[in-house]
Every structure is written in C-alpha cells, then in structure tokens.
Amino acid sequence: MTQATADVGTRAESTGRRKKPPLSEGAKAERRLGWLLCAPAVIVMIAVTAYPIGYAVYLSLERYDLRFPNEAKFIGFANYATVLTNSFWWHAFFVTLIITVISVAVELVLGMLIAILMHRTLYARGWVRTAVLVPYGIVTVVAAFSWQFAWTPGQGYLAELSGGAPLTETGSAIGLIILAEIWKTTPFMALLLMAGLSLVPEDLQKAAKVDGASAFQRFMRVTLPLMKPAILVALLFRTLDAFRIFDNIYILTAGAHDTGSVSILGYDNLFTALNLGIGSAISILIFIAVAIIAALFIVGFGTAAPGQEAK
C-alpha cells in the first residue's frame, strides 16, 4: 500500500515540477480541500505524540536509571543489546505472541458468528447488540477484577466450580488471561464485522441463492470476499491491541508465574525499577514488533490501509 500511494505521490510531484501549470483548477481545489480537511487531525496527533515519541527514542539510547540520575549517559544501542540478550524479554515476547495469536483467532471466529447473529437474527436484535456491547463498555480494570475474584480459591464462584487455583499456574493463568481478553474485546471485532456485513448487497445473496448456492457457499463465495476490507481492518486493529495487552494481565496475575507480556515487562522497568533507559528500549522494541505485524498485514495480506486506491 505504501508503495502504491508513494508512487502516485511522486508521479504527481515530478509532473508538477516539469510542467509549470500542471494541475487543473479542479485538481488544485481538491488538493487544497484535502490538506484543509486533514490539517486539524494531523495537528492534534503531532502535538500530542511527536515530542513524547522522540523523547522515548532518545531515552532508549541513554543509561538513565532514576535511582542514579547523576550517572545518566548516552550509550547508543547498549540498552537494546541488554534487553535482546535477556531471557526475560524473550519469555515475555513468546507469552505475548501466544496470547495475541490465540485471542485474535478466536475473536475473529466468535466475532463473525456474533456479527452474523446481530445482522440477521429474527428476534431481539436490539437486545443482542446492546448486550454484546456491554463487555466492551465495561472498564477493563473492573472486568478484570471480576474475573480475578471469580477465579480466586475460597472466594469466587468459578474457582469453586473448577476446584483449583488456576491463576497460579502458568498454563492455566495464560488461558484465563486469554479468556478475559476474548470476553472483553470480541464485541469490538463483531461490531466492525457487522458494519462490513451490512455493506454486502442483499441482491447478491438472493442471486446466489437462486443459483442454488448453499448458505455456507454464499458465505464463503459472496459475503467473505466482499467483507475482506472490513475483516482485515478489524484484524489489524485487534492484533495491534492484543500485542500490547496490559490491564488484564496486570489485574489477573500482575505478571506473576511467568505470565507477563512485553508491556508488563516495560511497565515494571519504567515504573517499578525506574530504569527509564531499559524501559524505553523495551517500549521501542514493542513498537518495532507491532510495526512488523502491521507491515505483514498491509504488504502480505493487502489490508486496505487508508489512502490505498481500490484495486
């Protein structure tokens, strides 16, 4: 996508330089309107994030421990070397990867089923849509508290049912973190997918039905291809979010029993150990990992990033 739009951009610019009156009145007006419409959003985003991002990058190249502020010193990429050769980082990385892949995969399937239900059900459509939005609307921290108490032995109803202390074992704790994450964010997926579903023309469905396609065939051959942009947008956003999972783990296990994600590791280094250098390096590495995921989606799967011309 970046390639395609960049090409369009450079072509427009180079022709602009070659010929003096390159653009028609209409094209000029379009250009001006484009800039005008984007300006407020761009100004707000840059104002709030440009300096912090720059500062985080700068800190990641410093030895900067708040407990020893006088020893602050520029040390290049040494923080990155420290992090990348540390087993804590790699463990947290794989935990994060497992949580991301499983929760997003389950959410896609569940989200699609719920989207279809919300879109097509004969009864209580409004109730289903409202009910499904409740998990998403509830504050993550509170929902996580509800799960945590429910799974605590001697206190919670789910712990009584399961008869153990699942939050104190790595495997089951990660499972419960994934469960809490799926419960909380599937509605987000479902809502975006439902919006995509509603854009699939009813006529096409009917035509396919007349041609003898089964419900499953109609879904696979008609609905899915038309929904591809909506699906990929939903997947991209959920994957980016899931990879930075923080609140749920923080409340459920606080990263104990080897369940910490990379964000928990970064938080611990920034706010508990007060090591701004290492903590910032971790957050930059999370950012790079997330950027690679986004690139895979956009280049690999052809996710429609905004600005891409329809093919």
Add this chain to the structure above:
Amino acid sequence: MAATTLKQRFGWGAGDTIVIAWALFPVWYIIAVSFQAPARLANWGDFWPTQWTLENYRGIFKTSEFTRALVNSIVVAVITTLIAVVLGSMAAYAVARLRFPGKTALVGVSLLIAMFPAISLVTPLFNIERFLGLLDTWWGLIIPDIAFALPLSIYTLSAFFREIPWELEKAAKVDGATPTQAFLRVIAPLAAPGMFTTAILVFIITWNEFLLAISLTSTLNARTVPAAIAFFTGSSQFETPSGSIAAAAVIITIPIIVFVLFFQRRIVAGLTSGAVKG
C-alpha cells in the same frame, strides 16, 4: 420473513440467548456483588446475593470522590467523542476520496500513533502538561484522548467512506456543486451510520481510558471514574473495597448502555434505509 421455518426461528432464538448470556454473566456477578451486604463480601462465592442491600451505593455517593469523578468522565468522554469524530471524518473523507500529496504521510503518522505503546508516552506527556499548566484539567485529558482516538476514527471512517456510492458525489458535481458542497450535502448524510459506529467506539475507548487518567490527573479536579476506582482499591491493604468497586462499576456501565441504545437505533435505521444502495 414468511418463509422462516420453526427450526430457523428456534435456531436464531437459541443463538440470541447464548450470546446474551455469554456477554452478561460476568456483568451479573459485578451487579450481584454491588448489592451484596458488605459483611458477606468476605466470601465472593455467592453468585446470587443472599442479603440484598443498597449499602455499597449509599457508600460511594456519600462523598464527592465518586460523583465528581463521574462528572469528569462524562465531560471528557463526550467532548473527546464529538471532536474526534468530526476531525476524523474530515480526514477520512480526504483519505478515501481526494488526491493530494501528503496522504501517505498522514496514514503513516496515524498508524505510528495507533501502534506506539502508550506506556512510554506517559512520562513525556506528564512533563509537557506540567509545563503548559494542563495537568489535572479536563483539556489535559481530552487533548491526548483525541489524539489516541483519531487513528481508529480515521481508519474506520475511511473504510466506511470507501464503500459509499460516490457516483452521487459526481452527480452533485455535475449539477454544479463544489467539492465542499458535495461533502456536506450528499456524502455526510450517507456517511452518518459509519460516523455513529465510530462515535460509539471512541466514546467507549475514552470512557475506559485508564493509563492517561491515572498519570495526568492528581486530584478530583479531572480524575475520571476508572482512575477513581483504582483509588478505592488502595484505601486499605487488607480489605478490598469490592462492594464499592462493584457499585461504581455498575453505575459507570449505565451511561454506556444508554448511549448504545440511543445510537444503536440510528445505526440500524441508517444501515437499513437504503443508504448503501443509494
């Protein structure tokens, strides 16, 4: 719908029931706890309260700690949603429809912001806001919230906008409308369903926002409910004020449900009124 069989009706009904139960059972637990007598809370095992009481609700409304936070939450979320959807729609229209240099940069910047781990932005943001005197004010939360809501707004809205029948816009232009007129008169009404969906998402994200709320506020002046709840929990080391948390959670869920009900009708009306097919 004349052709629906009994089996189909049963299937949809069962699906509805399962989904509603799945979505609501942890919420029921919070409600149950919020009505549970404080003395019974040592044992969270009760899925059904044995002694119903309003004690927890009376408790949180006794001081301004919760009520003031509620006001803060409402103001911050409403203003953020309005501004983010308006600015996001403008940018998304440009991204989806117009040809102009710098589009790639805009997409790049918004993706960058959407991807950046918020944790690492908190310390620098705190410094900036302290310098500007925005710390612990509504706008001190609203401005960063808008910035973090914009990438999602632009992304979602431009996906919607790309599906709009743009022949109508061309027709309007042929009839002599300027691009601005075409935007306001023809496209904006068609784009409303997408904008309302986006508004719901932005409102919920802002309503839930925790990290910024806890870092960029220090008093009741601007502290929102999620942050205030976290301070409930810190009141005693040995006793979790679970009843207060649950009661506060129930109350801050009510506006979400009202909001969703209110906008949901418009979304359904918008999507089914033939806007898609023109």
